[in-house]
Amino acid sequence: MTRDAVLTIDHLDVVYETERPVHAVKDVSLTLAPGEILGLAGESGCGKTTLAYAITRLHKPPAKVASGSITFHDRDGSDIDLLGLSDERLRAVRWSKLSMVFQGAMNALNPVTTIRAQLDDALVEHRRGMPKKERRAIAEDALRRVGVDPARITAYPHELSGGMRQRVMIAMAMLLEPQVMIMDEPTTALDVVVQREILREIVRLRDELGFAVVFITHDLPLLLEISDRIAIMLRGEVVECATAARIQHEPQHPYTQRLLRSFPSLSGARGDFIRTGLGFEEVAS
Template identity: 70%
Template structure:
């Protein structure tokens, strides 16, 4: 669905910052591609660059991003501008931005914000059809259609995030980019959101680029994972292979940085058995740390 080739982004200033450095990635049809890395490593900058949402002083210095439509044609995103770019966004590639409350207009109802998508991109739709489809979208993501009249501040964090996902799905895009869609949500709501994303992906067949610093979360939902550090992709591979046989030292440190319910560091999912390849402390040291924390 998407080919990113040798893509680089700089932030210009007194001192130029090389935020994204020669990144190459591919996204398959119906695939969930995880993009993991610490804060500030360039994940969101890459997503904004691909969708042409960057503003000065950001500058794309090299590379290309090509969209391969399911209808059989390809589009170089750099060639789009003006009305063509506006028509392309949301219709072919949509984005769920980090922080739903910052993305939703606080003084406009959910209904008005959903219907605005159709007014802009589907002007031929009648108002009754727009209202019906807006309600259907909410119900598809698990929100009652009565919430159409609500304002963003009247919704919980999880409901606001679901509204953002509904907006991103409105025009049946072929690719959805999700920039930390579960940040600041509690773990129960996170699980609900992830289940919704997985279900909708299966039903509608869109591909997903899922951006987060939470590597264990990506291991649960991704087909492949790209690990990013300092603006570069340092490791890319099948999610299970990356978990069981990480190659790059940074990936090993990421895996070892998450605690386990068993108290042994690095063993956050599945077996609860320490894996020496991750460079974590041995069981005795881990138990000692756990006992110290209990005291």
């Protein structure tokens, strides 16, 4: 029996407890289906990354989950309360069941450690007792899947281009074949050609491995190309959540309508922005 959801967020509130508390995520409820790409869009500062960090329990003080729940529905049939996990249990869940691709690959990768060592760290932690030769094979296969020559496994991050570093981050996130990958603006600061290549890789890997994706970006036209559903955030709240096709053609919330109209076009009317080039037969719906 296929489960309806792999992740459920229920009435989540996140507050930054500063001198003047900031309510960064307000009463957010979302579900993520197995194999689904859920886009999360909104302007800078609307709470997208705070939500992602709450899901993965990476937020630090003064950020605090004030209320709500986040439940991971494992493929083995069990439900995991992510907010209630001990630190030890949380380390076991991260990367093996739920992983994240951070914004800014050069900052996320350790600049003084080889790619091999950084991939190996995750395998040593989560696959204790696995022989070194087998770990090497898995790491090289992960690089190969994302289009990086396995020979580059001995390179340091500064020896790779921005696009290759981002591919390494994706390889690291999928190394243990998690069921959910959260991607926080994974194509930011990359040129358009490299961006398209990486988007194609993400969709291909999703189809090949079956993981679900939460894809965070302020680039709504990009999400219309790759997402099954899109959630629109404004000042910490999800103001609209619908299929990509409905968001594009029948946006309900005034903010969504303004967001769509804000993207210029090289030709035609403002908002006539739908781009092609990913190689799909149709926009995801």
